[in-house]
Amino acid sequence: MDVRADTRARLQQAALELFTRTGFEQVTADEIADAAGTSRRTFFRCFATKADAVWGEFGAHVARLERLLAATREDQPVLASICAAYVEVNDYADGDLPILRQRMALILGEPALQAHAQVRYADVDRVVAEHVARRLGQTPDALLPRLVATSTRAAATTAFEVWLADGTTTLAAALHAAFDQLALGFPDLRPPSA
């Protein structure tokens, strides 16, 4: 019932390559399957959606984020704990950075993939909101847990965008810069600029 790991890996690699070269919408599932030396039917057994081929092991990613948040020390400020967890989860080895760049360029650049990302990010938001709710003694669907979850994810996404566009800064540095702004209520735009 399951899928052989190398078949999945070949499909993922082929998909990433073709999407980057030709554009997400232009590539058909048949072409990916051909490039990976397998069939269209097998592609859709590995990935529920064409878009899912771009996301590696994102489920494991979210699970790891959840564990990190659960292990947070109580005396650490909540935003700092979330920032630290985001930084740790996204601490890739140098050798993995090119693939990460390729993946994120697609996700942040292709409209269809941006849309799909929303569904995947909903899991992240849920995990973060539960963490905040636990720390605050509120329910996860109250205003504050929800708001912290969505705005910290907004910060993380923005950090990824500038990291991707810039090329000189570290991903960790970009994440810290974004979270600092958020945690301080955007001090840089506090003084009326006139």
Add this chain to the structure above:
Amino acid sequence: MDVRADTRARLQQAALELFTRTGFEQVTADEIADAAGTSRRTFFRCFATKADAVWGEFGAHVARLERLLAATREDQPVLASICAAYVEVNDYADGDLPILRQRMALILGEPALQAHAQVRYADVDRVVAEHVARRLGQTPDALLPRLVATSTRAAATTAFEVWLADGTTTLAAALHAAFDQLALGFPDLRPPSA
């Protein structure tokens, strides 16, 4: 080349109705067209996507937001100006609230529509980022303008969610509550809770 306004209105109404009753994925474009007394082909001339039938005149909405932001006084804090613009754009007459609730329940509840929303919201983000960039003398793709745009939209979305789930608070009140938290750097979770 254009589409008759009442055809579009009938289709939109039928779509909203059917989506709410049966669920977005369960309704086919044919069924919507039949319910509106027209053809499938005409449906796709009115709306590029099945999902687009849920969004009313969202383009006009964004344009109005842009005008409001452009007319902002220079001595008003940036976040306050954005909050005021969001509140004003979402200041519906009481008679329009039921339709708004219906629309937002679909957009926030159906995964496929959540995904599609990301594409529409990208326009909002661009407009807000340009406003912030103008006020700060930065480019719209710098960290701070992007971050303010995405996190204020996160705040607005969260406000919509609690407004929808709650039923007692005003939309304006929910927006102000969310923006206040954001502008102050989440003071409610500042003290280490231990």
Add this chain to the structure above:
DNA sequence: GAGGTTAGTGACACCCAGTGCCACCGGGCA
């Protein structure tokens, strides 16, 4: 009032994503 233009529409054919179903193939196992 006849003839031409034009916008809106409907009908049909097509491409492609995604799914259900079944047949096949290869390897472990009695």
Add this chain to the structure above:
DNA sequence: TGCCCGGTGGCACTGGGTGTCACTAACCTC
């Protein structure tokens, strides 16, 4: 050798979205 079973390929089908053409009704001109 015969059986079982996980991975796979082929096939047909649904449904979203598009390009094309033919039709119709209004409007305009002579």
